[in-house]
Amino acid sequence: MQIDQQNSVDIESFAQWLKIIGEPNRLRIINLLMGGVQCNCEIGDVLGMAPNLISHHLKVLRDEGLVNVERDSADSRWLYYTLNIEKLDLIQKTFSEFFDPTRIQPRQASCGPRDAILELTTN
């Protein structure tokens, strides 16, 4: 199922992305990642969240391909999470296309009482 002819991403996947991004703590984590904070510990400090909860949300983000992770070369206990820019670009592109104002059509004649159709089709 496709959103429309111009869009190659199905509604199910798009909704999934939005749901994942739409969790407040995850959105805060993404916000921090954009600002240059990349390790579990400091995210927890800034947001006042337990490390395992940060891990959980980062895993959700990573499973969906929204963030990447790499280990510190000097001390591999440290993990650095970074945003997957390509994925974010795709999401933003999908968002723009889905909510493109030119997609909006007037009400179709298939719905409503017959005598009211013509006067409302120009909405």
Next chain:
Amino acid sequence: MQIDQQNSVDIESFAQWLKIIGEPNRLRIINLLMGGVQCNCEIGDVLGMAPNLISHHLKVLRDEGLVNVERDSADSRWLYYTLNIEKLDLIQKTFSEFFDPTRIQPRQASCGPRDAILELTTN
């Protein structure tokens, strides 16, 4: 709390919008509204959902200001739902600003072992 200096919408509200839009059936409803389907009955037919469930989702969308509703002037049993374009524009604007690639900063020195900081700040 603001997303950043250029953005006047707080993260909590932004997350709320995304969560509401990110529900698959609501996204399908929005998709139909954009395509010109505007009454409960036909949405239910197309999506195979019960009328009361459509009502529920439309109420969520309306409470958040994403859709407007008006009664048919000839037969007031019929309700026509339309998208609130201004609201969608605001959401899309917020989305673009939040995920603006130029906001992305390299890793801050406040996190990670000291000797690894310098070699990673150019990520």
Next chain:
DNA sequence: CATATAATTCAATAGAGATTGAACTATTAT
């Protein structure tokens, strides 16, 4: 080796909200 650190994994709980069926309101049609 023993301890500390960074982070994850696991199990259990709790809360939010989608879904369902039934009852209800308002309006129109016979």
Next chain:
DNA sequence: ATAATAGTTCAATCTCTATTGAATTATATG
């Protein structure tokens, strides 16, 4: 008046998932 129509509201259930605390892994340090 009675029935049909469009839609909402209500109450209950069910599912998903965020959260919490404890245990575990892996690595580094003294």
